[in-house]
Structure formats: structure tokens, C-alpha cells
Amino acid sequence: MTAPPPLPRWFLLLPLLAALVWWPVDPFWKSDDWLALHYAQHLSRALADFTGPQYGATDVWWFYRPLITLSFWADQCLGGPSPFVSHLGNVLAHAANALLVALLWRRFLPDGRAFASGLLWACMPGHQASIVWAVGRVDSHTAVWCFATLLLVLRRVERRGPAWPMLVAFAGALCSKELAWIVPLVAVALVALRAEGALAARLRTAGRTTAPLWVLLALHFGWRWFVLGRIVGGYDAMQFDPGTMAAGLARTAADLLVPMRWSGGGTAAAWLAALPVLAALVLALRAPQRLVAVPLFVVACAPMATFLASADNVHNLRYWYLPTAALVGLLAAPGRVVTALVLTSWAWPLWQIRADVVRADRESRAIDAVLQQLADGGAAAPLFVAGLPRTNATGTSLQFHFGIDRVLQPPFRSRGTALFALRPIVDGPGVFRLEPDVAPPLGSAWRIADRALAPIAPPPPLPELTLDGDIGADGVVDLSRPRLTAAVDGSRPLVLRARGERPAWFRLTLFTATGYLCCLVPDHGPADAAFGTIDLAAFFLGRPLPSGEWAVRPTTYALGDAFVMRGLEVPTTIDLSPAFPVLLETGAITGDRFVATRRTRRPVTFAFDRDYPRWVRQTLGLER
Secondary structure, eight states: OOOOOOOOGGGGHHHHHHHHHTOOOSOOOOTHHHHHHHHTTSHHHHHHGGGSSGGGOOSSBOOOOHHHHHHHHHHHHHHSSOHHHHHHHHHHHHHHHHHHHHHHHTTTSOHHHHHHHHHHHHTOGGGHHHHHSGGGHHHHHHHHHHHHHHHHHHHHHHHTOOSHHHHHHHHHHHTTOGGGGGHHHHHHHHHHHHSOSOHHHHHHHHHHHHHHHHHHHHHHHHHHHHHHSOSOOSBTTOOOOHHHHHHHHHHHHHHHHOGGGTTTOOHHHHHHHHHHHHHHHHHHTTSGGGGGHHHHHHHHHGGGGGGGGGTTOGGGGGGGTTTTHHHHHHHHTTOHHHHHHHHHHHHHHHHHHHHHHHHHHHHHHHHHHHHHHHHHTTOOSSEEEEOOOSBOTTSSSBOSOSOGGGTTSTTTSSSOOOEEEOSBSSOSTTBOOOOTTOOOSSSEEEEEETTEEEEOOOOOOOOBOOEEESOOTTSEEEOOHHHHHHHHTTSSOOEEEETTOOOSEEEEEEEOSSOEEEEEEEOOSOTTOSSEEEEHHHHHHOEEOTTSSEEEOOOBSBSSSOBHHHHTHHHHHHSSOSEEEEEEEEEEEETTEEEEEEEOOSOEEEEOOTTHHHHHHHHTTSOO
């Protein structure tokens, strides 16, 4: 294998062009950004992620990404909690990646077409969330290490170089995201394609060259088992359905290559934009060896395979940031005319997406400013705020989607103030909701209107609902793992009673940072009881009959199987506190409305612990 000729200087235009296309314009924080910056404000936490899960998460996901956490700490050292600094870091990483993609394709294409592949990759609209969302760096930063590893592997074969540079780069990738696991396999393929001789000889060369990567990957798996207690990371209870994933892969590829499909251009424009892409793929058939890029793309998608089931979510396009490097060579290979047509078909979606994100960030900044003013003005805490947008109207940019309880905490504010999003934890048809004028019996409630905050007037007065049973004098209900276990096995029942009333229904609304779980609970008490009862074991698990049917179904927060038991796994893991305010009401269901007759006036708190998700899995038989 011979090394390519010296690099033309004009290749250095690629990172400059990539940075120009994605330069931060009035950026602001989104969703998980608040969580990441809040956690990484202390170096001790950033370093702790080298020996534990990302953000110190106790359950639900098992990510190992210490370099990502460390990068957020470094951002704050450079510019404090500055959105511009964090987003500039992403842009610079993307600029480096554009050059690396071109350098990799330079091993398989002429210089001009390799440059074009890097330019196409730099301008791909589907990359937006990996660049303009600070937490999207888990893809853009990881890709730097992955592409560098692949390039160093090839250089090692071309120049008989040492192994340590590629090992250092691969270690950086493994400490950034689980996506790095596919690097050794992709490296084998690239070396085999570049090596000379028969296939067997090529594979032997690839095996010898990449052997140190496989050893390091095995050591990494051992380390993950040691610090995380498992090898496979990612979200808990991931599902694999081959048919759904295959359909999702096809849709994802189409959305990446023809962004007009989802950027608002319309059906006719999408079909027109697809023509140059289809032309490039047809012309690639003249050189069938180039089609190896397709299986390489599929292999690179493997670590994110479960996300293919949600291919309709445009935010998930960021997961294919690195794999798309395999496709741009197919688009650039036919020559400058096809490349120009593809870039032209991407120009409007790229402009539209960038404009949408800037508008969304400016709106989020304005909302944050009024939240800060509200907290500084001494409004009663905790603050319950309705109208915090999860995404912009087009769905192309996240806003106040997650991490709400960090928005008014350091480093974004010198003194912390508790904040809850006054909205359902998930949105959609069939989700149970509070009426607009109903708010928790503590703190203060507000509504965002035209980027300003207005107080929510107290609801019409109702007779007080007085509770007794397993509730402390301070209104706290102990729902720690030992207490829940005792309630489920019957050794120590866990109940709440409505003193002096026997209602047909309770409405229980549990407030987490991201949103509330509003649910209707039937009276669980015996038929001859003089008071209403909520049996919390039945609340979570239901009460089955010997026939297998339900005497009492597990409680849901929406129509269908949206069980409260499962809905609390993420909040008990990631909210600043696993103790949640609860509003309890009694009343009746009239048509499709709940009509309250009594309401608690003093605060009630359901106090879970961080072991709650594990209790759920063990109780449901999903884990021993």
C-alpha cells in the first residue's frame, strides 16, 4: 500500500468552509445542556465520570463518556456558562471532521472528488443537532477521535508507522461515546480495501494492523464491566425489531440524503431534490467497488440500531453523524456536476434549519431572562411554569425539553431556585391533564405568554381534602425501595386515606421537573369502608384476579398502557431530587372530565430513592 501524494493546500479550505456554514449565531442552551453544564461545573465530577456512568446517573442508562463531561468543564473554565463557547467547540470539531472525511476518501477517490466528499459532509443539514446543540458534541467530538483513528490506521500501513498514535486516538473515542465500538471493524474494512494482493492476504494485513485496536476494545469492555456493572450501555429496556429497524434505516438514509423531505419544502420539492442523489447512486453502479460504502454505512449504524424504531424524530438524525461519511463519497464520485446539484438541493433545507434554530434559541434566551427575573424578584419557590416550549414549532430544534430543574441553578444562576415545568411529562392524544387554573398547593405558578410571565390565579376554592394513613406529619410519603418492597409483598401495607369521605375517584398529580404525571385512581378500599383509600401497591402494580384479568389496573397517566410505575424511572434517576410534590383531589368523572370536589391544601411529597428503577425491574421480573 503506497501513501497518497502530498496534500494540496486547498484542502485546508474545508475546515474553514465548514466553520463558516455552522458558525454560532446567537446560540443558547437546549434540553440536556442544562443538565450537562450543571453537573460538569466541578472538576471532581468530571473526573468521577472516568470511573462511573455519565453525569453520575444511578440507573436507566449506562453511558461511559468522561471526555464529553470533561469538555463541558473545560468550556466553563474558558468562558463560564457561555453558550457561544460551547457551540464554538462543536463547530471547530465539525470543521476538523470535514477535513478528516476528505482525507479518508482521498485514499479511494481523486483529490477533487475527495474534497467534494468532505464538502458535502460538512454541509449536510441532518448534522444540525450534532453541532448547534451543545450536548450534540457526543457525536461531533467522538467523530474526531474515530476519524483520526481510521486515518492513523491507514497511515500506519502506508508508512510502516508505530501503533501508539492510533491507540491514543481510539482511547479518546472510547471515552467519548459507545459509537466508537465499530471503529476496529471499519478499520479492518478500510485496510483490506487499500491493501494489495489477494483477498486472504488483504485480510491478514488488516488483521495484523488492527489487532492493537481489538485488544484495546476488549480492555475497554472489561473496564466498563468493572465501573458500570455491565458492558452494553444505552437506555434501559431497549427493544430490537428487525423489520422496524430495517424500515427505519431506509427512512433515515432518505432523510439524510434528501433533507427537503422533513425541512418543510413540500412533496414536489422533495422529489426534485432526490433526483441528483438518485443520479449519483445510479452512476455509482459503473464502479461497483464503490458500493462497499453502503455496507460500511450499515455497520457504522449498528451501535444506534434501536433508534431506528423512532426514525420519524428528526432530532435522531444526529446519531448518524459519523456513518454518513460512508455515503458522501458515493455522491461525490460521479464528479463536480452531481456534487453541485446535491449541494444545491441541500441549500434551502440548510438555510431553513439554521434560521429555525436561531429563532428558537432567541426565544429560549428571552424566556430564560424572564425566569431569571422572576427568581430574582423573590417569587415563592418552587416555581411551576406553564408554557415552557419543548421544541420550536417546526420540531427542528429542542428548547426546554429536559433538565428543567437545572435552569435556575448554578452555573446559570448564583443562587439556586427550584423550577418545575407545569405540563404533562409527555405530550400527545389521550394524555391526562390538569385544568389550566389548577396548580400545586405550594410555591407559585406562572404562565408564559408572549415571552413574559403572568401569575396563574388560584383555582376556585374547594373543601379541603384531609389525608391520613402512611403519611408523615410533614406530608412526606416514604416510597423508598425497602418501603415499596414491603408494601408489595404485603408485610407492611402502604395506604393513603381520605378522612371522612368515600369518593368514587381520586385524581393524583405528581410533579417532576420535566412535567407532571396526572392520573385517575379508583377507590381501592373495601366496599364497607367509610373513607376512600389509595393502596399504593395497587397504584403501581394493580390488583390482578386469578383469571388473569384486573380487579384494579395499574395506574396510568394516559389512555392505554402509559403506566405511572414506568413513567417515574427517568425522573427518579435524573431529577435533582427524587422527592416529588403531589396534588391530590377527590371527585367524579362526568363524561370525559374529572370534576373535583375536594383538594389538598397542604403540600404532600412522594419521596422515592435512586433505587426506584431497579425496584421496578425486579418487581416486574426484568432483573434478578
